[in-house]
Amino acid sequence: MSQKVLLNATEVNIILHRLACQLIENHTDFSETVLIGIQPRGIFLAERIAKLLRESYHIKEVVLGYLDITFYRDDFRRSEKILEANKTKIDFVVENKKVVFIDDVLYTGRSINAALTALQSFGRPQEVELMCLIDRRFSRHLPIQPDYRGRQVDAINEEKVKVSWVENEGEDSVYVVKS
Amino acid sequence: MSELSVNHLLGIKYINEADIDLIFKTADHFKEVINRPIKKVPSLRDITIANLFFENSTRTKLSFELAEKRLSADVINFSAAASSVKKGETLIDTVNNILSMKVDMVVMRHPNPGAGVFLSKHIDASIVNAGDGAHEHPTQALLDSYSIRERLGDVAGKKVVIVGDILHSRVALSNIYALKLQGAQVKVCGPKTLLPKYIESLGVTVELDIKKALAWCDVANMLRVQNERMDISYFPTTREYTQQFGVNKQLLDSLDKEIVIMHPGPINRGVEITSDVADSEHAIILDQVQNGVAIRMAVIYLLASKIKQ
Numbered sequence: 200m201s202q203k204v205l206l207n208a209t210e211v212n213i214i215l216h217r218l219a220c221q222l223i224e225n226h227t228d229f230s231e232t233v234l235i236g237i238q239p240r241g242i243f244l245a246e247r248i249a250k251l252l253r254e255s256y257h258i259k260e261v262v263l264g265y266l267d268i269t270f271y272r273d274d275f276r277r278s279e280k281i282l283e284a285n286k287t288k289i290d291f292v293v294e295n296k297k298v299v300f301i302d303d304v305l306y307t308g309r310s311i312n313a314a315l316t317a318l319q320s321f322g323r324p325q326e327v328e329l330m331c332l333i334d335r336r337f338s339r340h341l342p343i344q345p346d347y348r349g350r351q352v353d354a355i356n357e358e359k360v361k362v363s364w365v366e367n368e369g370e371d372s373v374y375v376v377k378s
Numbered sequence: 379m380s381e382l383s384v385n386h387l388l389g390i391k392y393i394n395e396a397d398i399d400l401i402f403k404t405a406d407h408f409k410e411v412i413n414r415p416i417k418k419v420p421s422l423r424d425i426t427i428a429n430l431f432f433e434n435s436t437r438t439k440l441s442f443e444l445a446e447k448r449l450s451a452d453v454i455n456f457s458a459a460a461s462s463v464k465k466g467e468t469l470i471d472t473v474n475n476i477l478s479m480k481v482d483m484v485v486m487r488h489p490n491p492g493a494g495v496f497l498s499k500h501i502d503a504s505i506v507n508a509g510d511g512a513h514e515h516p517t518q519a520l521l522d523s524y525s526i527r528e529r530l531g532d533v534a535g536k537k538v539v540i541v542g543d544i545l546h547s548r549v550a551l552s553n554i555y556a557l558k559l560q561g562a563q564v565k566v567c568g569p570k571t572l573l574p575k576y577i578e579s580l581g582v583t584v585e586l587d588i589k590k591a592l593a594w595c596d597v598a599n600m601l602r603v604q605n606e607r608m609d610i611s612y613f614p615t616t617r618e619y620t621q622q623f624g625v626n627k628q629l630l631d632s633l634d635k636e637i638v639i640m641h642p643g644p645i646n647r648g649v650e651i652t653s654d655v656a657d658s659e660h661a662i663i664l665d666q667v668q669n670g671v672a673i674r675m676a677v678i679y680l681l682a683s684k685i686k687q
Contacts, residue, residue, distance in 0.1 A: 267407065269407075270407075270411065270419035270420070270421045270449075270679075271419060271420060271421070272421075275421050275422075275683065276424075276682070276683060276685060276686070281380045281381050281683075282683070283380045284403075284404060284407040285407075286407070286410075287407070287410055287411075316420065317419075319416065320411075320414045320415065320416035320417075320418070320419075321414060321415060321416075322415060
């Protein structure tokens with residue numbers, strides 16, 4: 200197994216600020232916007248972005264929730280991997296809001312497809328956008344593209360993109376891991 | 379972890395503590411799902427479930443059916459009253475006929491103890507026991523423990539008394555197994571004629587005085603007097619039963635602490651418990667019913683995840 204650093208802490212930090220600014224450009228005061236982190240790995244990025252918006256850019260009304268997609272996945276009983284559910288926390292109204300899905304890595308697009316189905320259980324949003332830190336292009340199975348992307352990566356299927364966060368793994372970084 | 383140790387839920391006797399934890403964790407998620415505007419997930423859209431009820435049931439059948447539908451499974455219902463069982467068909471034949479219509483899972487209630495275990499040895503589908511005679515009713519015990527956990531934070535170390543007809547009760551047996559597995563202390567209380575002779579071998583204690591039992595416990599699970607299962611007289615009159623083992627408001631007020639009152643339903647109001655107790659804030663009877671759907675969704679989901687394509 201070998202791994203190479205794709206982004207270090209400084210680069211991740213710069214990207215987070217850029218993503219936050221791009222959100223502000225499109226959503227101004229966030230009064231009609233809700234941020235939803237996709238469980239399990241998207242919540243770290245979502246929390247970071249929300250924190251930046253609040254603390255560095257002084258946006259008062261940042262609404263943040265988490266969405267778990269386990270029960271909506273299209274590979275239930277089809278993959279050997281055991282699926283474990285996580286907490287969904289959407290204690291706000293989604294109806295007619297501008298929803299921003301936030302996930303760490305966009306790969307096949309199937310998770311986002313499941314998230315779109317799951318979101319319907321909470322109401323009909325005005326629109327849904329997608330933010331991801333890493334966009335693994337050329338590996339999509341579905342016609343899904345991000346509206347805000349941190350970095351585009353060309354990684355082959357045997358490679359894995361690993362995103363680490365200070366809160367969880369002790370450092371902000373992105374690795375490409377080759378098995 | 380994160381997978382059940384069994385392929386069927388035939389009784390609490392056959393599962394372990396990790397299984398119970400996993401079912402509860404999964405039920406937590408489904409409880410959140412059933413409080414959404416749209417209370418449905420698509421997980422089981424390619425699964426067909428047959429509900430076979432060889433014995434009458436209202437609440438359990440509705441609860442299972444709702445759980446199955448909220449998981450998007452296809453559901454067929456069968457009740458023995460209107461079937462070929464009356465024409466003399468055997469259980470295996472009946473079930474095999476239904477399974478040949480491509481059914482993946484069977485939820486069965488049957489008047490004979492061990493019907494689920496017997497069936498599991500002869501057919502391929504996953505089986506969920508929804509009550510087999512006076513043997514086990516595992517989903518009821520799971521939802522009871524889940525409701526205790528929800529109200530009191532934990533089941534371990536809690537003192538639970540099960541009051542009433544222990545002899546004929548599958549709810550009592552499954553509850554004893556489930557509570558002991560999770561580290562609770564269990565007492566049974568009822569007329570001597572309705573307590574099995576060797577009940578203490580299950581690790582429970584016996585109390586014949588309801589006042590002492592209530593003063594001891596954190597939770598009282600009041601069982602229904604099952605007149606339909608009593609072939610002989612086990613106590614002189616219903617009135618005498620109520621006087622000796624019924625719980626009323628005065629009795630609860632005389633205790634120097636608050637206890638949680640549970641009942642698996644259907645309630646004989648004025649027999650096991652009076653209306654003012656059943657409708658009081660001590661009672662979590664309706665929470666039990668709501669949790670029943672989440673627990674059954676969890677059980678069905680977890681068993682379905684083990685059905686290979």
